[in-house]
Amino acid sequence: VSDDSSMTEQDDSDGGTTDSGTNGESGGSGSAQTVTIGVLQPRAGDLKYYGDQALWGFLSGLAYKGGTEPPTDAGSGEITVTAGDTEYRLLVRDTEFSADTAQTAATNLVENESVDLLAGCTSSAAASRVVTTVVNQAQVPIMLGPAASADITSNSDTCSDLVYRASENTAMDARSGGKYVARETDVSSVYLFGADYSFGRAVVNNYRDVLEAEGVDIVGERFVEQGYAEWDGLLDNAEEAGAEGVVGGFTVATLPAMFNAFLSGEYSYRVFGGFATRITNSVVGGTMQSVLGEPLTEEKIRNSRLGPFTTRYHWNQYDNPINDAFVERYTTAYGVVPDLFSAGTFTGASAIHQAIQESGSTEGADIADALKGMTVTDTPKGENGYSFQSYNNQARSAMTVANPIPTTDEWADNWGAAIMPGEPLARISADETTIPKDSDQMGCSL
Amino acid sequence: MSLLELNGVHTYYGDSHILEGVDLSVEAGEVVALAGRNGVGKTTTLRTILQLTPPREGSITFRDESLVGLETHEVAERGLGWIPEDRRMFSQLTVEENLRAAIPDPDDVGDGLRLAFESFPILEERRGQDAGTLSGGQQQMLAIARGLVGDNDLLLVDEPSEGLAPQIVADVAEALSNASEDVTMLLVEQNLPLALDLADRFYILDKGRVVDDGETAAVTADDERFRRYLSA
């Protein structure tokens, strides 16, 4: 679909600092254009780390397009990045991982800063809130991510031609990890656990659909509070129910306690699901170290029955020039490797730039039009790695399934967790990962 | 030198000037009555001595040591006891615990309790009852007993007969009278005959000042001196 990738090369000399940009060749008009994007991410507080990775991915995407190093001063406030003849004014706002704060910030950006576009949200609750109360009201498009609840792009209440998501979602987790487990392992009965809010519910719903379709028995299902810790009883129940596998749809607030209980007890099933961020890896790694004893070995981990996990993206799973450049610049700029959020937000930024180039306009509506059905050229999953499905504006991309392994020395410094994702056990191609248009779980038809 | 001496004591509640220069003294061994109509500052005088309502001006000395600026418990430790006008029970403590709380030295508890129960047998009967459930008069007795067991050198007694039946007043009078053999007292009392009977000397307070004083032996309850300051 897409024709050129040459754009990225052109502006090297600009160095991304000039804001007059009178030398833009591609537009033909000779005048530089400015796009204002309101970026919503947690920038402080307990979940700042999520926001860091998401924002850094986004900045890396733009910088990559501009051929520059990603800006390091990415606190909150205003960041300017130039790519080609387009200057991106990024107004970064802290969402505190809260729907309320996100709504207020988004409203403010739209009303007082007249942003052309919104981007972001890490919490699924915040994302659907912003879509309902701001995007639809103000008709300002959003590039959503890394909030992962599949619901947002599959539910008629929230999906719209203003809502795009390059980032991977929970349905994609389920459709890759779930399918793999159903087909490639001997697990035939599964117990599902999830946090009782948008994200956890989405994980459980998607796994249920996928696993049932694959003929796997769902022997139980339970939602618990975020941060729930009394896992012994629940895990016993899963054992009694005859589960051969258990899925946990949680964030770092809950996973440590769950894994801790799982590793301390003697359960016959395996736990699989999504392989989450560096922070989760480091907490789970720490738990493994304390329960299984140091040093961790691949064998110990395998015997612990933790995995395999579906991974949306990890730095060591893709071997292509874009990814190589991405990982290198990212690591240099931020001192850590990108993690599962980073590819999606990188692609979101990349897609926005591509849309501006294609439409030649910086109007939100035009950008949205251009995004429709777009195949994104420059992505960490390779050239044309992501493409937006026109029926729900969710980008599809390949996924992998991998086991955790002890962190290798090569990455020890920039990963900082005791475990990391190993070589992919399987790769699931893009067209198999998302909810198909005709599925009855797809409530969105645009 | 007097046991207790007040010189030019001025006390305020917020902005209202209550004591306007009180001078009085109490010698060791005597019982001194402080009389005056309602609201002239009798209670306030006692509170000021105890530093519950510290004076803004003037000196208060006890055994030649200034009390001004001390904490109330420090004043108490120097041997001053207080029997307040509204009884101030520790209502959720038992009768016995109320008494124990007033005895500083654990070794004296036995003697103290014995003294209290001898003076007021009803207290012994009720020793395990919460003080808050005693009748008004019983509470008054407990308050007095609490003042007596503390082994004090000077007792500040505020209207001990208030609300007491006549024959209990007699008990109280006797208890105080017995006690006065060992302990010096400054006594605020509305019951003039009783006050005069117990006391060796008296002061009359009016509008925050001592306006008269004298020996009780020389006066009667309907003396002109009292009429002037105590009647309308």
Added chain:
Amino acid sequence: MNSPVSAETQMLLPTVETMVGVLYFGLFAISFDFISGYTGYLSFGHAVFYGTGAYAVILIANGKMPLLGPGTPFMLSLLVGGLIAIVLAILVGLVSFRLSGVYFAMITLGFAQVFYVFVRGWDYVATNPRDGPAVGPSHAEGFQIGIPGIDQLSLSIGVLTGDEIALLGSTLSGTEVSYYMIGLVVLACYFAMQRIIHSPFGRVMIAIRENEERAIAIGYNTYLYKLGAFAISGFFAAVAGGLFAGFKRSASPENSFYFLVTGDALLASIIGGFGTLAGSLYGHLFDETVREFLSKAGQGGGLLPYLRALLGQETLDATLLGETTIGGLIDLLLNGHASLYVGLVFVLFVLYVPDGLLGTLRTRLGGTFAEALPAKLWGDSE
């Protein structure tokens, strides 16, 4: 825009949006003060009424309230929310007013938390009840304040949905219109409560605070008076919640039913002066201003961006000890840590301005009898 003066004003002044919040939350704080400051019964579960009002408005707008369609006028929704709150207040009050003091505070807290947990798990109110409901596409237009049915006398509220009007040559944005319209409702409610306080009924409320036993002994059935006052206060709390939901177009259990919401109202009344009604509004204004001043991370105003701009990049990059830069230190101490300073301000307030803003002002001015009254709560503790 970039003159230093404007930077300073921007840093200090709360935004219009914040001010709208001050109005509706101020009303909630006033309603809290009405019951707690005047009868001495600390309604620690007051948020339940605020939440009721907020949820009522959204549920009605989403067509989820039986008998009432999405087209129901906002003013009517407010009233409906208020009436539900009255019923709720009476039910809760019937049981709770057998208690007093801390026990009363705790049982109302208990009730409110039961509702909070319940609403958080009730699928009917939202797809993800835990995240709370938002006004959906079925009610895309703004909520109108004014006289229902007469368009000329009604204006829409909301940052994005509010009406813009041209007035005397300048245009008022949707937020500003919201400010005035919500202000009108809040003012009307305030006057209503003020009037009640100065009525014979209000004097009985004060008598209850001063000495309930005696109030009973002179012939007041204080139970009924307390219930009445509780219902009235619940009504206005719900109106406040409705205004909040009407303006924000969303609500969540955490920002409506949760006990810390009551906590904020308590802070507001204390800072403003307990038992001063209007003080609560100023109290909340103060609270918000301080928070906003300290926590605006990138919204253009506030201390952190101001310091960053003031010091310049070079100073910010200068290193202090080892690896920490000045910028890093400022970020460490300020970014997202407004609570630290808000907490300090409260501590100082309690220690040095105990009567609150309005209370202190009134004392300074030598308030009259009615004004001197509220300075103390719950009487002297013996």
Added chain:
Amino acid sequence: MLRTQGLTREFGGLTAVDSVDFELDTELCSLIGPNGAGKTTFFNLLTGTLSPTEGTVELRRDGQWEDITDASPHETASKGLHRSYQVTNVFPNSTVLENVRVAEQAHSDAATTFWRNVDHYDEFTERAHELLDRVGLAHRAEDLASTLSHGAKRKLEVAIALAGDPAVLLLDEPNAGVSSESVDEIRDLIEAVAEDYPVLLVEHNMDIVMGVSDRVVVLHQGAVIADGPPAEVRANPDVQSAYLGGYEPGSLDDGTTTGSDTDAGEGTA
């Protein structure tokens, strides 16, 4: 006006009020008895503050006896049973005037009005001023009640009880802690109000009791042991031994009094 039949109240094992049959006419009746005899408890039973273990309380209204045994305190108060308290019990942070005004207001229908300003109801304020005048507190009308001295508070107690035209006045030691000059004032006050209302008075000051009462009832260990005109009661030997045989001026010197026996039997039932 007011009568009780077999009125009994027990606290745990203690019978504080022991089957009291009592009737109050349009008269000034004093209730005396040793400390702990059950006087305050009796008041609390009459006003509904405590509910009796047994027995009934009836109030005569419009020529009819009405059972008020189970009435709550606010009901008995609105039926006209007004009381003052042994321990000062006022509205401390309200002005003296407001203390009486709010009591006055209690006895009208206006109290539930919440839409009209209080200033609209001048009659309450006027009546309150009159009552303050009557008890001699007019000059303190605008002060906070908490700043009154003990004696002044006692007067305020009485003024509050007088508000709202009582059917019966129950006064629990209105003189407690009042100086002798004020005692006379309050005594005059009691006599004056007794002209207008039936009064039941608890009092330890025998001068007053004997001076003002039409009738004296003596309570001992919760039971009535004497009932009659003052002179007769004073002469009653039981009363002498149970109650009056107390302190006489000058008795301390010869040490004749012993208080212990008189109280010993109390309340051990």
Added chain:
Amino acid sequence: MIVEALAEFLTLGELGGVIVNGLAKSALYVMIASGLTLIFGLMGVLNFAHGSLTMVGAYLGGLLMVVTVTGGTAPLTRLGLFFVAIVVVFALLTVLGGAIETTIIRPLYDRPPIYQILLTFGLTLVIEELVRIVLGVYDLQPLSDWQAALATKPQFLREPVALGPVSAGWMSLFQILLGMITVVGIWAFLTKTRYGLYIRAGSEDAEMASALGIDVRQVFTVVFALGIGLAGVAGTLLMWDPTWGASVPLAAETLLPAFIVVIVGGLGTFRGTVAAALVVGMADAVTTWWFQNAIQFTGLPELVLFLVLVVTLIVRPQGLFGVEEVGGH
């Protein structure tokens, strides 16, 4: 379904497990609430900062353990170090409590209780943000439990122990033991020592007590300091419990249950607090079982906690052991 679950619930193994679990929870509740009871019941100060001080205790205790324990430390040595940590944390927080009382609580005694609520609430904000800042500097995730501290727990405390048909955790038994020690200690202090008497007298009428020669200020300082010390001890204990763990939200998580326990028990009665902790702990254990096995309502255990509060107050307005208002005089 429900009937089946009930039948299962009533089997000896399940019920016994629930009871042991309930006792362990009760022990934790009593630990969390006892400091609050002391301060609240005796001084009338509603200490909203109690939870955050518990949280500080958890981090301090964790820090001591993490610093002293290495992978090779023997289980019994770990246990010993744990008791040392308890003592050290108790000492540190007692000093902190004394400092807080003398500097900012003391000026408030003459004021209505509401001011103490506000002040300690402000204190909570300050303490929590300070902890966050420190955690930020050391890059510890403040939201989830501090795993390194959890890891210092000796292995055997993670293991189950069979008591007849009942399978319980060693951890539960350990908690029950510590709870009992605390209860007995506090009870003896309050009723058997002179200082306990002074505390009770001073809390009822400070003026009168001081006139009897009791240094009421000092008494209050001591009570407050001890209360805070106990909060710290509770925190240290919670640090090892996976259900709680050292984290910033621990402050809020412990505060409400602590208030509930104190109120359900009846203000000012330590006996009541112990009884209430039993009731609440059992209710918690029972509903946790039902939630995990039969009833799919996430908020259930939390809901039940508040229902216990509401129902208790409806049935006994003064709490389980609270005294009714004394009427009369």
